[in-house]
Amino acid sequence: MSSPLSVPAPVMLISHLIRVLLPVLVMLLILSAPALAQTSAAEHRSHHPGAATPEAADAGMSMGMDGKGKKGGGMGGGMGGGGMKEMMKAMARPKSTELFPTLIRLPQLSTEQRATLLKRARQREAEGIAQLHKGVGAFTRAQGQDDQAAMLAEAEAIDEGLTRFRSGLAVRRALSEGTSPPRVALQWYKSQLNLLPPATMRPGFQLFGMPPFSLFICLFSLLVGATLVLIYLAKVRRTSELLARLTTEGAGPTAPAEPTRHTVTPVPESAENDSASAATVPLPEQGGMNLKKGKLCRLRVIRIYQETPEVKTFRMVACDGSAIPFSYQPGQFLTVTIPHGQTTIKRNYTISSSPTQGYYCEITVKREEQGIGSRYLHDVLKEGDTLEVQPPSGRFIFTGREAESIVLIGGGVGVTPMISVVRAMLDIGWGGELYFIYACRSPEEFIFADEMTLLKQRNPNLKSFIVVSEPGDAKGDFYPGMLNAERLAEWVPDISSKRIHLCGSPPMMAALKTMLADLGVPKEQVKFELFGPPSSGAGGQTGAVEDNPADPADAPILSFKSSGKSIRMQAGESVLEAAGRAGVEIDSSCLAGSCGMCAVKLLDGKVDMANDDGLHPDDKARGFILACQAKARTDLTIEA
Incomplete structure (x- = not known):
């Protein structure tokens, strides 16, 4: 039976991977942020092809404008001799671009208007050529005189003439080749404003059409989502199982069907994942107190009360002073480990305290002259000592709901x-x-x-x-x-x-x-x-029954798979008693089939049991029997 808090192994593995990969992902994001924010110089120049290099920009800024055209004068030198005035006149000279607004509206123009535009375009070409001739001549004369201001002004004039010629040529080309005039005008404006087409970015290495980092993020997100879904489904399934169990057990015990003797046959090993698994500790019916699954622990004895001359009560608490690490139902017992020579033995003692006392539990024990456990508790154990105990067990309980x-x-x-x-x-x-x-x-x-x-x-x-x-x-x-x-x-x-x-x-x-x-x-x-x-032969705890040499030859043989022993059973003998004679220890307590402590797995054979109340229904289905009640009908093999 799985624990209420158990989680499937795949879910635990996925959760572990998430805990490992999450710090790696955070580090990748931190380290890649500066690199993603940077832009290489080559990429920057690709977006600005007309921009000068840093060296050229520095040279241009340091170019003087003195009358002799030499470097080193700075901008202040160019302000002398009227050079700056001539430069400003050249820069303020208007450009004749009134033709291109007309080109944008060209598809709506009539045939006469198109003819007029063609005439204007040729006239513009002629004006541009004339301006080029004039500017070149003037530029040559200014160069001979080393007049930098005049050279700058004439260079502007040459550029203006070339622009007029190109604009006229572009208009004629649009009219003669059928190119869309608005497109010609837009391309012209873009070239004048240095608005080149955006540079296309070349994709790097990709997997399934995505960069590796983006692919990793997607896969990680899917992994996290799948893990959360699996955890949710596991919780829903476990909750449904618990609710179903509470509903079934809350209906109260049902009367056993006649006859009262139960015949048990083993469950085939192929029907189970682990034929050697131990019997599930039977959970009592739900009552007024909640249950908390316990585990092997040590408790400290803080008080010993002498109830009668032969009976003592031992009050035990958690060693660290907190609440006891388990809860229990009224009527259950503790399994206590008792030192005995070089080994230890286990004894079961019913809890006498109320489960409502969460910080201590008590066992009340009568001293038996032949009882190893009771003599140790009465004669050796003292206040302040510790005892190792197993979680409470037993189905002889009453919680108020039954x-x-x-x-x-x-x-x-x-x-x-x-x-x-x-x-x-x-x-x-x-x-x-x-x-x-x-x-x-x-x-x-x-x-x-x-x-x-x-x-x-x-x-x-x-x-x-x-x-x-x-x-x-x-x-x-x-x-x-x-x-x-x-x-x-x-x-x-x-x-x-x-x-x-x-x-x-x-x-x-x-x-x-x-x-x-x-x-x-x-x-x-x-x-x-x-x-x-404990009765003689009960798990080998006290005086073993002497072997009877007169056992009939056809008496059933009891085999113990784990210990590798076997013994011929006596008439009317239980599996627990035969195990005691063979020296095989089987835990036991009530010897009446009520507590379920002596449950063992039947691998082969058939038995009769007068009482099987101590077996949980799940254990019955898995082929477990109560050793104190089981009597052989055939040869037997048990897991012990």
Whole structure:
């Protein structure tokens, strides 16, 4: 099952490429800005072909105009001797360009007007030639006298004569060759104003008709857009999956179909991407508290409370002082790593605190003489030490949405999941009826006695009944004797319609199931979890069952793919018990098929399970089984 925050690998790769390429793009823009803003000298001259070179411009500016025509006089020298006056007269001489406005309107002129224009054009040519002859002669005389002012004036006159000749010739050409007269006039004006056609820019190296830089910008933009679309689609898909799951689980649990024994066959490996993947930790039904996915972490023990002579409560917080790095549901358990010699072992302990206390969580543990984990917690662990824990697990939970009322029946240290439910429901102001029924040997063994008394006084919807088999001289709200069906029917009106949670030792659970069946309580309304030290052979945790040399030759063989071991199973033996005899460790907790801790992948064979409530529907579809419940019908191969 994918995580709610998981993102497809292609989207992560594209996002990484964007983070890498974005700084490169910014640097390219910064470095290319000066180059793009500059214009080469050759390109500048191509737009101004008539402009002089810098050397010529400097020479022209330094040219003097003294009467001797030598350099070095500067402009001030030309102002003497009347030279400047003659130059201004030449420059102020009007040019005869009145012919070209007529050319622009030529298409609308009549035949007589065209003839008149032709005559004027020839006359203009003649005038221009005469002016040229006159100007050349005068220029020659001024040159002989080295009169620079006169030379400048006559040069202007020569230019004027040449202009008149060219204009007349252009008019005759337009009339004789059929060239559009307006076009001739416009070209003439452009030549006089030095308005040449714009220089065409030669394209450089291109890819797909675009410069490389522009192509890179386009591709980068497309990449960013595609990434955003993929991320959006991934979020929409994940949101739809979560909404569908909430809708399905919010409808509440459904009654299991008969018969209650479930036959499981393995899913072919070809139907899965990874046949060796671990079972998904089952998510509890949605309740009053939100869930936050946890991870392996260390917690610090800040308080140890002695509840009874044999029971202690351990309060743990985050090592950095922040909120605990996970959330949980009332009734779930923590998997704690316990040092044991040169190795470690894992033990599961139900959380007794309320999930509403976000800065700490508590486990309540009874010391068992043969319990490795409980003896370490009671005898070795002290305040200030740390413990490594795995995220909370288990489906033996109640959140307030599963039913309108709840009956909690526990015995001994089985009170821990019950007190977590009571605390949580009262903390969130749940309005349903809470029935708390607890059985113990003596009043001194009643765990959380003072707290339950106070909670009952403050919350009218909480009804508690404490049964003690050896009351002695104790005073208080206790019921001496044994718990029986008559008392259950008296304390819980209409008990057959209530949801019931049971937690205690295996003998107590068996007796309670019989009582509830006699009272007409449907089996699907009863949820239970066994309590006590691990049974022999359970994951190899405590005393292994001796191998029976008289095993029948046709008994099923259990093979473990990962460890490479195999063992012949005994009659009525579960997969978990057989694994313990073979020395293969399988995590386990409740041993009743409720918590889902012992889920393993069935690769080959068929099994029967009396209870599979601890399996998530997705894991059932993938071929997982509960090792504590699975009993072989054929030879088996599991992933362990």
